[in-house]
Amino acid sequence: xxxxxxxxxxxxxxxxxxxxxxxxxxxxxxxxxxxxxxxxxxxxxxxxxxxxxxxxxxxxxxxxxxxxxxxxxxxxxxxxxxxxxxxxxxxxxxxxxxxxxxxxxxxxxxxxxxxxxxxxxxxxxxxxxxxxxxxxxxxxxxxxxxxxxxxxxxxxxxxxxxxxxxxxxxxxxxxxxxxxxxxxxxxxxxxxxxxxxxxxxxxxxxxxxxxxxxxxxxxxxxxxxxxxxxxxxxxxxxxxxxxxxxxxxxxxxxxxxxxxxxxxxxxxxxxxxxxxxxxxxxxxxxxxxxxxxxxxxxxxxxxxxxxxxxxxxxxxxxxxxxxxxxxxxxxxxxxxxxxxxxxxxxxxxxxxxxxxxxxxxxxxxxxxxxxxxxxxxxxxxxxxxxxxxxxxxxxxxxxxxxxxxxxxxxxxxxxxxxxxxxx
RNA sequence: AGAGAGGUGUCCGAGUGGUUUAAGGAGCACGCUUGGAAAGCGUGUAUACGGCAACGUAUCGGGGGUUCGAAUCCCUUCCUCUCUGCCA
Numbered sequence: 001x002x003x004x005x006x007x008x009x010x011x012x013x014x015x016x017x018x019x020x021x022x023x024x025x026x027x028x029x030x031x032x033x034x035x036x037x038x039x040x041x042x043x044x045x046x047x048x049x050x051x052x053x054x055x056x057x058x059x060x061x062x063x064x065x066x067x068x069x070x071x072x073x074x075x076x077x078x079x080x081x082x083x084x085x086x087x088x089x090x091x092x093x094x095x096x097x098x099x100x101x102x103x104x105x106x107x108x109x110x111x112x113x114x115x116x117x118x119x120x121x122x123x124x125x126x127x128x129x130x131x132x133x134x135x136x137x138x139x140x141x142x143x144x145x146x147x148x149x150x151x152x153x154x155x156x157x158x159x160x161x162x163x164x165x166x167x168x169x170x171x172x173x174x175x176x177x178x179x180x181x182x183x184x185x186x187x188x189x190x191x192x193x194x195x196x197x198x199x200x201x202x203x204x205x206x207x208x209x210x211x212x213x214x215x216x217x218x219x220x221x222x223x224x225x226x227x228x229x230x231x232x233x234x235x236x237x238x239x240x241x242x243x244x245x246x247x248x249x250x251x252x253x254x255x256x257x258x259x260x261x262x263x264x265x266x267x268x269x270x271x272x273x274x275x276x277x278x279x280x281x282x283x284x285x286x287x288x289x290x291x292x293x294x295x296x297x298x299x300x301x302x303x304x305x306x307x308x309x310x311x312x313x314x315x316x317x318x319x320x321x322x323x324x325x326x327x328x329x330x331x332x333x334x335x336x337x338x339x340x341x342x343x344x345x346x347x348x349x350x351x352x353x354x355x356x357x358x359x360x361x362x363x364x365x366x367x368x369x370x371x372x373x374x375x376x377x378x379x380x381x382x383x384x385x386x387x388x389x390x391x392x393x394x395x396x397x398x399x400x401x402x403x404x405x406x407x408x409x410x411x412x413x414x415x416x417x418x419x420x421x422x423x
Numbered sequence: 424a425g426a427g428a429g430g431u432g433u434c435c436g437a438g439u440g441g442u443u444u445a446a447g448g449a450g451c452a453c454g455c456u457u458g459g460a461a462a463g464c465g466u467g468u469a470u471a472c473g474g475c476a477a478c479g480u481a482u483c484g485g486g487g488g489u490u491c492g493a494a495u496c497c498c499u500u501c502c503u504c505u506c507u508g509c510c511a
Contacts, residue, residue, distance in 0.1 A: 043473055047480040054480085057492040061441035064491095076491045083491085246433095246470080367470095375452095377470080 001365045002107045004036045004100070017110040020326035022119055028103060035100045042096060046089045053082050105214060109361040111326050112335035118325030125325065127337065130309065131318035134344045134400040142345045143395040144276030146402060147173065150423045153277070165266070165281035167391075172423055177284055179416045180390050181259050184286035187311055188387055193257035193288055198237035200260055201228040206240040209366040211332035211358075221263045230263035234287040235384045239362060242291055246377065247370040253292040253300065257387065260285060277391035278350065284390040290383045291368065294360065297381035301357040304385050305337050308353050311387060315410045317396055318342040320349065334359045337385075341392065345399035350392040355385030398422070 007014050007029055015026045056079045063072035116125045147153040152173025158166040169177050189195050207213040207229045212220060221230040231237055238258045247254075262285050277283075288307070292300050305321065312319045324336040333356040340349035360379040363369070369377045401408040407422040414420050 040473065043480080047473065050481090051479055053491080057490095058441075060491050064441070072491080079491045369470095375468095 001105055001361060002110070003360075003364060004032060004104065008033055008036070014110060018107065020111045020115060020117060021108050021329065022327045023108055025106075028106065032100065032103050032107075035096060035103065039093070039096045039100055042089060042093045046086065046093060049082055049086050049089065053079055053086070056082075108331045109334050109358065111329065112357065112359075114323065115329065115335055116323060116325045119327030120325075121328050123325040124322040124328055124338070127321045127323050128309075129318075129320040130313065131316065131342075133318055133342060136344050136400070136402065137404050139404075140345050140399070140402060142276065143343075143398045146398050146407065147276070150407065152176070152398070152423070155276075163281070165279070167277065167280055167282070176394065176417070176422060177390060179413060180388075180393060181284060181286060183413060183416050184311070184388055185257060185259055187314070188257035188286065188288055188307075191307055193255045196234075196238050196241070196256050196258040198231075198234055198241075198258055198260060200231055200237075200263075202231055202236050202240065203228060206236055206243065209243050210236045210239050210362050211365065212236060215331045219265050221265060231260060232264050233262050233285060233386075234258040234260035235289060238287065238289050239291075239382055239384065240366065242368045242380075243366040245368055247291075247368070247380065249293065249370050249372050252370060252380065253290050253296065256289045258287050258289070260287070262389075277395045280391055286387055286390075288385050288387045291363070291380045292383065293370075294378060294381045297357050297359060297383060300381075301335065301337075301355065301383055304355050304383060308339055308355055308385055308387050312339060312341065312352075314412045315393070315397065317393075317400065317410075319352075330354075330356065332356075332358050332361045334361065339386075339388075341396045343396050343399050345402070350396060352392045352396070353386040353388050356383060358382045358384075 002014070011029060011033070015029055018026060018029070056075050060072045060075050060079075063069070063075070116123065118124070141149070150172070151170055154168045154170055155164070158164075158168035161168065185195055201223060204213060204227060207220065212229070212232060216232070220232055222228075223230070237260075238256050241256070242254065262283050264281060266279060266281060288304060290300055290304065309319070309321065319339055319341050322338045322340065324338055329336050336354055336356040338351055339353035339355070340351050342348075343350050359381050362382045363379045368380050368382070370380050372378050397410065398407055401410070401422070409417055409420060409422050
Protein backbone atom coordinates (compact mmCIF):
# COMPACT_ATOMS: atom_id res chain seq x y z
CA UNK A 1 0.00 0.00 0.00
CA UNK A 2 1.28 3.45 -0.83
CA UNK A 3 1.29 6.15 1.82
CA UNK A 4 -0.86 9.23 1.34
CA UNK A 5 1.87 11.48 2.66
CA UNK A 6 4.27 10.19 0.05
CA UNK A 7 1.74 10.86 -2.70
CA UNK A 8 1.14 14.30 -1.25
CA UNK A 9 4.83 15.23 -1.24
CA UNK A 10 5.78 13.51 -4.51
CA UNK A 11 2.65 13.79 -6.58
CA UNK A 12 4.28 14.18 -9.99
CA UNK A 13 6.95 11.57 -9.36
CA UNK A 14 4.31 9.11 -8.21
CA UNK A 15 2.26 9.66 -11.34
CA UNK A 16 5.30 9.20 -13.53
CA UNK A 17 6.14 5.94 -11.81
CA UNK A 18 2.60 4.65 -11.84
CA UNK A 19 2.59 5.23 -15.58
CA UNK A 20 5.62 2.93 -15.91
CA UNK A 21 3.52 0.24 -14.26
CA UNK A 22 0.78 1.02 -16.79
CA UNK A 23 -1.59 2.10 -14.07
CA UNK A 24 -4.44 3.69 -16.01
CA UNK A 25 -6.19 6.08 -13.66
CA UNK A 26 -3.60 8.66 -12.64
CA UNK A 27 -6.29 11.09 -11.48
CA UNK A 28 -6.77 8.75 -8.57
CA UNK A 29 -3.64 10.28 -7.04
CA UNK A 30 -5.26 13.70 -6.77
CA UNK A 31 -8.46 12.09 -5.65
CA UNK A 32 -6.75 10.31 -2.79
CA UNK A 33 -5.16 13.55 -1.60
CA UNK A 34 -8.52 15.33 -1.73
CA UNK A 35 -10.17 12.57 0.29
CA UNK A 36 -7.36 12.75 2.82
CA UNK A 37 -7.82 16.53 3.14
CA UNK A 38 -11.43 15.90 3.92
CA UNK A 39 -10.47 13.28 6.46
CA UNK A 40 -8.11 15.65 8.25
CA UNK A 41 -10.71 18.35 8.47
CA UNK A 42 -13.32 15.98 9.84
CA UNK A 43 -10.94 14.62 12.40
CA UNK A 44 -10.03 18.09 13.63
CA UNK A 45 -13.70 18.99 14.20
CA UNK A 46 -14.42 15.64 15.75
CA UNK A 47 -11.46 15.79 18.13
CA UNK A 48 -12.38 19.29 19.28
CA UNK A 49 -15.90 18.31 20.12
CA UNK A 50 -14.91 15.05 21.73
CA UNK A 51 -12.41 16.96 23.83
CA UNK A 52 -15.23 19.19 25.15
CA UNK A 53 -17.32 16.13 25.98
CA UNK A 54 -14.45 14.49 27.82
CA UNK A 55 -13.71 17.60 29.87
CA UNK A 56 -17.37 18.08 30.78
CA UNK A 57 -17.75 14.45 31.79
CA UNK A 58 -14.87 14.84 34.16
CA UNK A 59 -16.47 17.95 35.62
CA UNK A 60 -19.73 16.14 36.10
CA UNK A 61 -17.85 13.53 38.07
CA UNK A 62 -16.53 16.27 40.33
CA UNK A 63 -20.00 17.78 40.88
CA UNK A 64 -21.48 14.39 41.66
CA UNK A 65 -18.79 13.74 44.25
CA UNK A 66 -19.55 17.08 45.95
CA UNK A 67 -23.29 16.49 45.73
CA UNK A 68 -23.90 19.46 43.42
CA UNK A 69 -26.58 17.79 41.39
CA UNK A 70 -27.98 20.90 39.70
CA UNK A 71 -24.67 21.83 38.14
CA UNK A 72 -24.16 18.26 37.01
CA UNK A 73 -27.56 18.12 35.36
CA UNK A 74 -26.97 21.39 33.53
CA UNK A 75 -23.71 20.11 32.14
CA UNK A 76 -25.32 16.85 31.11
CA UNK A 77 -27.62 18.82 28.85
CA UNK A 78 -24.65 20.51 27.19
CA UNK A 79 -22.97 17.18 26.65
CA UNK A 80 -26.13 15.73 25.16
CA UNK A 81 -26.15 18.59 22.66
CA UNK A 82 -22.51 18.07 21.68
CA UNK A 83 -23.04 14.38 21.31
CA UNK A 84 -25.81 15.03 18.87
CA UNK A 85 -23.37 17.02 16.76
CA UNK A 86 -20.77 14.30 17.15
CA UNK A 87 -22.88 11.58 15.57
CA UNK A 88 -22.99 12.83 11.96
CA UNK A 89 -19.30 13.72 12.19
CA UNK A 90 -18.46 10.20 13.21
CA UNK A 91 -20.51 8.77 10.40
CA UNK A 92 -18.81 10.99 7.85
CA UNK A 93 -15.42 10.06 9.21
CA UNK A 94 -16.08 6.35 8.96
CA UNK A 95 -17.33 6.89 5.45
CA UNK A 96 -14.36 8.99 4.35
CA UNK A 97 -11.84 6.63 5.91
CA UNK A 98 -13.42 3.68 4.15
CA UNK A 99 -13.35 5.58 0.86
CA UNK A 100 -9.71 6.49 1.36
CA UNK A 101 -8.80 2.89 2.09
CA UNK A 102 -10.82 1.64 -0.85
CA UNK A 103 -9.02 4.00 -3.23
CA UNK A 104 -5.50 3.72 -1.90
CA UNK A 105 -5.36 -0.07 -2.03
CA UNK A 106 -5.87 0.17 -5.77
CA UNK A 107 -2.40 1.62 -6.31
CA UNK A 108 0.28 -0.88 -7.21
CA UNK A 109 3.73 -0.38 -5.78
CA UNK A 110 5.91 2.17 -7.54
CA UNK A 111 8.66 0.74 -9.72
CA UNK A 112 12.32 1.01 -8.76
CA UNK A 113 14.50 3.28 -10.93
CA UNK A 114 16.14 0.24 -12.53
CA UNK A 115 12.86 -1.11 -13.88
CA UNK A 116 12.82 -1.00 -17.68
CA UNK A 117 9.95 0.59 -19.54
CA UNK A 118 7.71 -1.78 -21.41
CA UNK A 119 4.44 -3.56 -21.21
CA UNK A 120 4.82 -7.16 -22.35
CA UNK A 121 7.07 -10.08 -21.33
CA UNK A 122 9.02 -9.58 -24.58
CA UNK A 123 10.21 -6.25 -23.23
CA UNK A 124 11.80 -7.74 -20.12
CA UNK A 125 15.51 -7.14 -19.97
CA UNK A 126 17.86 -10.14 -20.03
CA UNK A 127 20.42 -9.41 -17.35
CA UNK A 128 22.51 -12.57 -17.48
CA UNK A 129 22.59 -15.97 -19.14
CA UNK A 130 24.50 -18.85 -17.62
CA UNK A 131 25.10 -22.57 -18.05
CA UNK A 132 25.30 -24.74 -21.10
CA UNK A 133 22.56 -25.77 -23.49
CA UNK A 134 22.27 -29.51 -22.90
CA UNK A 135 22.90 -31.96 -25.74
CA UNK A 136 20.00 -34.35 -25.80
CA UNK A 137 19.87 -37.82 -27.30
CA UNK A 138 18.30 -38.12 -30.72
CA UNK A 139 15.04 -39.54 -29.41
CA UNK A 140 14.65 -36.87 -26.71
CA UNK A 141 11.18 -36.38 -25.31
CA UNK A 142 9.37 -33.65 -23.39
CA UNK A 143 8.79 -34.22 -19.68
CA UNK A 144 5.08 -35.00 -20.11
CA UNK A 145 6.08 -38.06 -22.13
CA UNK A 146 9.00 -38.99 -19.91
CA UNK A 147 6.99 -38.94 -16.69
CA UNK A 148 4.47 -41.27 -18.28
CA UNK A 149 7.14 -43.55 -19.65
CA UNK A 150 8.81 -43.90 -16.26
CA UNK A 151 5.64 -43.58 -14.20
CA UNK A 152 6.80 -40.58 -12.17
CA UNK A 153 3.68 -38.43 -12.29
CA UNK A 154 0.09 -39.41 -13.04
CA UNK A 155 -2.09 -36.50 -14.09
CA UNK A 156 -5.15 -38.58 -14.93
CA UNK A 157 -5.42 -40.10 -11.48
CA UNK A 158 -4.73 -36.71 -9.91
CA UNK A 159 -7.64 -35.39 -11.94
CA UNK A 160 -9.82 -38.27 -10.75
CA UNK A 161 -8.99 -37.56 -7.13
CA UNK A 162 -9.34 -33.78 -7.33
CA UNK A 163 -9.35 -32.18 -10.76
CA UNK A 164 -7.04 -31.24 -13.58
CA UNK A 165 -3.82 -29.58 -12.50
CA UNK A 166 -3.45 -31.63 -9.33
CA UNK A 167 -0.60 -33.98 -10.14
CA UNK A 168 -0.14 -37.29 -8.38
CA UNK A 169 3.55 -38.06 -7.93
CA UNK A 170 4.42 -41.74 -7.77
CA UNK A 171 7.42 -43.77 -6.63
CA UNK A 172 10.68 -42.15 -7.69
CA UNK A 173 8.72 -39.12 -8.86
CA UNK A 174 7.38 -38.60 -5.33
CA UNK A 175 10.78 -39.25 -3.82
CA UNK A 176 12.36 -36.76 -6.20
CA UNK A 177 9.99 -34.06 -4.95
CA UNK A 178 11.03 -34.78 -1.39
CA UNK A 179 14.71 -34.79 -2.33
CA UNK A 180 14.48 -31.46 -4.17
CA UNK A 181 12.64 -29.89 -1.24
CA UNK A 182 15.26 -31.09 1.20
CA UNK A 183 18.15 -29.97 -0.98
CA UNK A 184 16.68 -26.49 -1.44
CA UNK A 185 15.96 -26.06 2.26
CA UNK A 186 19.47 -27.20 3.17
CA UNK A 187 20.95 -24.83 0.62
CA UNK A 188 18.96 -21.92 2.06
CA UNK A 189 19.60 -22.64 5.72
CA UNK A 190 23.32 -23.01 4.98
CA UNK A 191 23.19 -19.41 3.72
CA UNK A 192 21.72 -18.23 7.03
CA UNK A 193 17.98 -18.50 6.45
CA UNK A 194 15.88 -19.86 9.31
CA UNK A 195 13.54 -22.64 8.33
CA UNK A 196 9.81 -22.25 8.96
CA UNK A 197 6.96 -24.65 8.35
CA UNK A 198 3.91 -22.37 8.23
CA UNK A 199 0.16 -22.98 8.13
CA UNK A 200 -1.02 -23.69 4.60
CA UNK A 201 -4.22 -21.72 5.04
CA UNK A 202 -4.39 -18.08 6.06
CA UNK A 203 -7.08 -15.67 7.17
CA UNK A 204 -8.17 -12.64 5.18
CA UNK A 205 -6.02 -10.23 7.22
CA UNK A 206 -2.87 -12.11 6.23
CA UNK A 207 -3.88 -12.34 2.59
CA UNK A 208 -4.52 -8.62 2.61
CA UNK A 209 -1.19 -7.80 4.23
CA UNK A 210 0.96 -9.34 1.52
CA UNK A 211 -1.23 -7.89 -1.22
CA UNK A 212 -3.16 -10.97 -2.42
CA UNK A 213 -6.38 -9.32 -1.31
CA UNK A 214 -8.13 -7.52 -2.77
CA UNK A 215 -6.05 -7.68 -5.95
CA UNK A 216 -5.97 -11.44 -6.50
CA UNK A 217 -9.10 -12.61 -4.77
CA UNK A 218 -10.10 -14.88 -7.65
CA UNK A 219 -6.69 -16.56 -7.84
CA UNK A 220 -6.86 -18.12 -4.39
CA UNK A 221 -8.84 -21.12 -3.24
CA UNK A 222 -11.21 -19.97 -0.54
CA UNK A 223 -12.53 -22.22 2.22
CA UNK A 224 -15.65 -20.20 2.84
CA UNK A 225 -16.98 -22.13 5.84
CA UNK A 226 -14.09 -20.84 7.94
CA UNK A 227 -13.11 -17.94 5.66
CA UNK A 228 -9.57 -19.25 5.14
CA UNK A 229 -7.54 -19.01 1.96
CA UNK A 230 -5.23 -21.76 0.71
CA UNK A 231 -1.85 -20.13 0.33
CA UNK A 232 -0.61 -19.36 -3.20
CA UNK A 233 2.95 -19.17 -1.80
CA UNK A 234 4.71 -19.52 1.57
CA UNK A 235 5.44 -15.81 1.29
CA UNK A 236 1.98 -15.11 2.67
CA UNK A 237 2.10 -16.92 6.02
CA UNK A 238 5.82 -16.36 6.61
CA UNK A 239 5.84 -12.62 5.92
CA UNK A 240 2.80 -12.32 8.17
CA UNK A 241 4.78 -13.68 11.09
CA UNK A 242 5.84 -10.07 11.51
CA UNK A 243 2.50 -8.39 10.96
CA UNK A 244 1.70 -5.74 13.59
CA UNK A 245 5.12 -5.71 15.16
CA UNK A 246 7.68 -3.12 16.12
CA UNK A 247 11.08 -4.78 15.79
CA UNK A 248 14.41 -3.66 17.14
CA UNK A 249 16.88 -2.45 14.56
CA UNK A 250 19.22 -5.19 15.75
CA UNK A 251 16.60 -7.81 14.81
CA UNK A 252 17.20 -6.98 11.15
CA UNK A 253 17.77 -8.56 8.74
CA UNK A 254 15.28 -11.36 9.28
CA UNK A 255 15.93 -14.24 6.90
CA UNK A 256 13.35 -16.98 6.56
CA UNK A 257 12.93 -19.96 4.31
CA UNK A 258 9.91 -22.22 4.07
CA UNK A 259 8.65 -25.15 2.11
CA UNK A 260 4.95 -25.24 1.27
CA UNK A 261 2.56 -26.55 -1.27
CA UNK A 262 1.11 -23.66 -3.27
CA UNK A 263 -2.46 -23.50 -4.46
CA UNK A 264 -3.41 -21.36 -7.42
CA UNK A 265 -6.65 -21.33 -9.34
CA UNK A 266 -4.85 -19.93 -12.41
CA UNK A 267 -8.13 -18.68 -13.75
CA UNK A 268 -7.67 -17.62 -17.36
CA UNK A 269 -4.62 -19.75 -18.21
CA UNK A 270 -4.70 -21.77 -21.39
CA UNK A 271 -2.71 -23.18 -24.29
CA UNK A 272 0.65 -24.91 -24.48
CA UNK A 273 1.86 -23.09 -21.37
CA UNK A 274 -0.25 -25.37 -19.25
CA UNK A 275 1.01 -28.70 -20.61
CA UNK A 276 2.38 -31.22 -18.12
CA UNK A 277 4.08 -29.65 -15.13
CA UNK A 278 4.39 -26.25 -16.76
CA UNK A 279 1.34 -24.91 -14.98
CA UNK A 280 -0.61 -26.68 -12.25
CA UNK A 281 -3.04 -25.79 -9.47
CA UNK A 282 -1.02 -27.36 -6.69
CA UNK A 283 2.75 -27.37 -6.62
CA UNK A 284 5.60 -27.46 -4.15
CA UNK A 285 7.87 -24.53 -3.56
CA UNK A 286 10.65 -23.46 -1.24
CA UNK A 287 10.60 -19.74 -0.62
CA UNK A 288 13.12 -17.31 0.82
CA UNK A 289 11.91 -14.18 2.59
CA UNK A 290 13.75 -11.29 4.15
CA UNK A 291 12.69 -8.32 6.23
CA UNK A 292 15.42 -5.71 6.22
CA UNK A 293 16.44 -2.13 6.96
CA UNK A 294 15.21 0.16 4.14
CA UNK A 295 18.78 1.25 3.38
CA UNK A 296 19.76 -2.36 2.74
CA UNK A 297 17.01 -3.67 0.50
CA UNK A 298 18.75 -2.97 -2.83
CA UNK A 299 21.85 -4.75 -1.67
CA UNK A 300 19.87 -7.65 -0.21
CA UNK A 301 17.94 -8.08 -3.44
CA UNK A 302 21.23 -8.57 -5.28
CA UNK A 303 22.34 -11.08 -2.66
CA UNK A 304 19.12 -13.02 -3.06
CA UNK A 305 19.48 -13.04 -6.83
CA UNK A 306 23.05 -14.30 -6.46
CA UNK A 307 21.84 -16.96 -4.01
CA UNK A 308 19.23 -18.34 -6.39
CA UNK A 309 21.72 -18.18 -9.25
CA UNK A 310 24.21 -20.30 -7.28
CA UNK A 311 21.46 -22.81 -6.60
CA UNK A 312 20.65 -23.12 -10.31
CA UNK A 313 24.32 -23.44 -11.18
CA UNK A 314 24.64 -26.25 -8.66
CA UNK A 315 21.88 -28.10 -10.49
CA UNK A 316 23.74 -27.70 -13.78
CA UNK A 317 20.81 -26.06 -15.52
CA UNK A 318 21.08 -23.42 -18.19
CA UNK A 319 19.37 -20.30 -16.91
CA UNK A 320 18.78 -16.68 -17.63
CA UNK A 321 17.88 -13.80 -15.38
CA UNK A 322 15.34 -11.23 -16.49
CA UNK A 323 14.65 -7.84 -15.06
CA UNK A 324 10.92 -7.46 -15.50
CA UNK A 325 9.58 -4.40 -17.25
CA UNK A 326 6.97 -2.16 -15.64
CA UNK A 327 4.04 -3.80 -17.36
CA UNK A 328 5.01 -7.38 -16.50
CA UNK A 329 5.72 -6.88 -12.80
CA UNK A 330 3.54 -7.98 -9.94
CA UNK A 331 1.21 -5.59 -8.17
CA UNK A 332 3.14 -5.21 -4.92
CA UNK A 333 6.69 -5.37 -6.25
CA UNK A 334 9.08 -2.47 -6.79
CA UNK A 335 11.51 -4.55 -8.81
CA UNK A 336 11.50 -8.18 -9.84
CA UNK A 337 14.06 -10.54 -11.30
CA UNK A 338 12.70 -13.69 -12.91
CA UNK A 339 14.79 -16.80 -13.33
CA UNK A 340 14.12 -19.10 -16.22
CA UNK A 341 15.72 -22.44 -17.01
CA UNK A 342 16.06 -23.69 -20.52
CA UNK A 343 14.17 -26.80 -21.50
CA UNK A 344 15.96 -28.20 -24.53
CA UNK A 345 13.19 -30.71 -25.18
CA UNK A 346 10.48 -28.08 -25.21
CA UNK A 347 12.89 -25.55 -26.72
CA UNK A 348 11.68 -22.85 -24.41
CA UNK A 349 12.49 -21.06 -21.18
CA UNK A 350 10.55 -22.01 -18.05
CA UNK A 351 10.12 -19.59 -15.17
CA UNK A 352 11.37 -21.21 -11.95
CA UNK A 353 11.92 -18.30 -9.62
CA UNK A 354 10.86 -14.76 -9.10
CA UNK A 355 12.84 -12.58 -6.71
CA UNK A 356 11.33 -9.25 -5.69
CA UNK A 357 11.89 -6.24 -3.51
CA UNK A 358 8.58 -4.97 -2.16
CA UNK A 359 10.21 -2.12 -0.30
CA UNK A 360 7.64 -0.82 2.22
CA UNK A 361 4.58 -1.81 0.22
CA UNK A 362 3.82 -4.96 2.19
CA UNK A 363 5.24 -3.78 5.50
CA UNK A 364 3.08 -0.66 5.44
CA UNK A 365 0.00 -2.79 4.90
CA UNK A 366 1.19 -5.17 7.58
CA UNK A 367 2.39 -2.55 10.03
CA UNK A 368 5.78 -4.20 10.28
CA UNK A 369 8.07 -1.57 11.72
CA UNK A 370 11.29 -1.20 13.58
CA UNK A 371 12.71 1.34 15.96
CA UNK A 372 15.84 2.93 14.53
CA UNK A 373 18.91 4.19 16.40
CA UNK A 374 17.22 7.55 17.06
CA UNK A 375 14.17 5.83 18.50
CA UNK A 376 12.08 6.67 15.45
CA UNK A 377 9.63 4.17 14.03
CA UNK A 378 10.25 3.23 10.42
CA UNK A 379 8.73 0.71 8.07
CA UNK A 380 11.02 -2.18 7.21
CA UNK A 381 11.43 -3.45 3.66
CA UNK A 382 10.36 -6.94 2.64
CA UNK A 383 11.75 -9.14 -0.10
CA UNK A 384 11.14 -12.65 -1.26
CA UNK A 385 11.98 -15.14 -3.91
CA UNK A 386 11.49 -18.73 -4.89
CA UNK A 387 14.41 -20.92 -4.05
CA UNK A 388 12.97 -22.79 -5.87
CA UNK A 389 9.60 -23.76 -7.36
CA UNK A 390 9.63 -27.51 -7.91
CA UNK A 391 7.52 -28.57 -10.90
CA UNK A 392 9.44 -26.78 -13.62
CA UNK A 393 12.77 -27.68 -12.05
CA UNK A 394 11.49 -31.26 -12.01
CA UNK A 395 10.50 -30.89 -15.67
CA UNK A 396 13.81 -29.30 -16.66
CA UNK A 397 15.93 -31.93 -14.92
CA UNK A 398 13.87 -34.79 -16.32
CA UNK A 399 14.19 -33.36 -19.82
CA UNK A 400 17.76 -32.08 -19.77
CA UNK A 401 19.24 -35.05 -17.93
CA UNK A 402 17.55 -37.70 -20.05
CA UNK A 403 19.79 -40.32 -21.63
CA UNK A 404 19.24 -43.23 -23.95
CA UNK A 405 18.83 -45.44 -20.91
CA UNK A 406 16.96 -43.27 -18.44
CA UNK A 407 17.32 -40.03 -16.53
CA UNK A 408 20.52 -38.99 -14.77
CA UNK A 409 20.73 -36.71 -11.73
CA UNK A 410 22.75 -33.56 -11.03
CA UNK A 411 25.76 -34.42 -8.86
CA UNK A 412 24.52 -32.45 -5.85
CA UNK A 413 21.30 -34.44 -5.74
CA UNK A 414 22.85 -37.89 -6.00
CA UNK A 415 23.68 -38.26 -2.30
CA UNK A 416 20.21 -37.00 -1.39
CA UNK A 417 18.55 -39.45 -3.77
CA UNK A 418 20.91 -42.28 -2.95
CA UNK A 419 21.59 -43.06 -6.59
CA UNK A 420 23.30 -41.64 -9.64
CA UNK A 421 20.19 -41.80 -11.77
CA UNK A 422 16.57 -40.87 -11.20
CA UNK A 423 15.52 -43.86 -13.31
C1' A B 424 -17.55 -30.51 19.40
C1' G B 425 -19.30 -29.54 24.90
C1' A B 426 -18.24 -27.21 29.92
C1' G B 427 -15.28 -23.84 32.66
C1' A B 428 -11.36 -20.01 33.30
C1' G B 429 -8.94 -16.18 31.01
C1' G B 430 -6.97 -12.09 27.24
C1' U B 431 -4.45 -5.17 30.62
C1' G B 432 1.98 -1.54 28.25
C1' U B 433 8.47 -4.86 26.29
C1' C B 434 7.31 -8.67 30.27
C1' C B 435 4.86 -9.92 35.06
C1' G B 436 0.73 -7.95 37.32
C1' A B 437 -3.24 -4.67 40.17
C1' G B 438 -7.59 -2.71 38.82
C1' U B 439 -15.83 -4.59 38.86
C1' G B 440 -18.69 2.90 36.68
C1' G B 441 -15.82 9.08 38.17
C1' U B 442 -8.04 12.54 40.25
C1' U B 443 -6.63 5.53 36.19
C1' U B 444 -3.70 11.17 33.92
C1' A B 445 -3.67 2.41 33.72
C1' A B 446 -1.02 1.29 40.50
C1' G B 447 3.18 -1.75 41.66
C1' G B 448 7.26 -4.74 40.06
C1' A B 449 10.82 -6.45 36.37
C1' G B 450 13.48 -5.29 32.06
C1' C B 451 15.73 -1.53 29.05
C1' A B 452 18.06 3.64 28.36
C1' C B 453 20.40 7.81 30.50
C1' G B 454 22.33 10.29 34.83
C1' C B 455 24.26 10.34 39.97
C1' U B 456 27.27 7.29 43.03
C1' U B 457 32.22 4.16 42.22
C1' G B 458 39.21 3.19 41.15
C1' G B 459 35.93 -0.09 38.06
C1' A B 460 31.55 -2.92 38.52
C1' A B 461 27.29 -4.55 41.32
C1' A B 462 23.88 -2.64 44.66
C1' G B 463 21.52 1.94 45.69
C1' C B 464 19.25 6.63 44.16
C1' G B 465 17.05 9.76 40.30
C1' U B 466 14.90 10.45 35.45
C1' G B 467 12.84 8.37 31.23
C1' U B 468 10.62 4.24 28.71
C1' A B 469 3.53 2.14 23.76
C1' U B 470 1.21 3.05 19.00
C1' A B 471 -1.79 5.66 15.44
C1' C B 472 -4.14 10.10 13.70
C1' G B 473 -4.65 15.61 13.78
C1' G B 474 -1.59 20.11 14.93
C1' C B 475 4.25 24.59 13.26
C1' A B 476 3.78 23.83 18.34
C1' A B 477 1.42 23.74 23.04
C1' C B 478 -1.59 20.06 22.93
C1' G B 479 -5.87 17.15 21.43
C1' U B 480 -8.23 12.42 19.95
C1' A B 481 -8.30 7.08 19.81
C1' U B 482 -6.54 2.36 21.58
C1' C B 483 -6.75 -2.50 28.09
C1' G B 484 -7.78 -9.15 21.99
C1' G B 485 -11.53 -7.31 17.69
C1' G B 486 -16.43 -5.21 16.65
C1' G B 487 -20.98 -3.14 18.57
C1' G B 488 -24.07 -1.26 22.71
C1' U B 489 -25.62 1.08 27.66
C1' U B 490 -23.99 5.84 30.23
C1' C B 491 -22.78 12.67 31.13
C1' G B 492 -18.53 9.19 31.97
C1' A B 493 -16.38 2.16 30.46
C1' A B 494 -10.23 -1.60 31.25
C1' U B 495 -14.64 -2.17 34.55
C1' C B 496 -21.63 -3.36 32.78
C1' C B 497 -24.27 -5.79 28.30
C1' C B 498 -24.14 -8.23 23.31
C1' U B 499 -21.12 -10.44 19.65
C1' U B 500 -16.69 -12.44 17.66
C1' C B 501 -11.58 -14.21 17.71
C1' C B 502 -7.75 -16.33 20.49
C1' U B 503 -5.29 -18.97 24.83
C1' C B 504 -5.49 -22.44 28.91
C1' U B 505 -7.97 -26.63 31.82
C1' C B 506 -11.37 -30.72 31.75
C1' U B 507 -14.54 -33.96 28.70
C1' G B 508 -15.43 -35.91 23.78
C1' C B 509 -13.39 -37.12 19.01
C1' C B 510 -9.02 -38.09 16.44
C1' A B 511 -3.51 -38.67 13.25
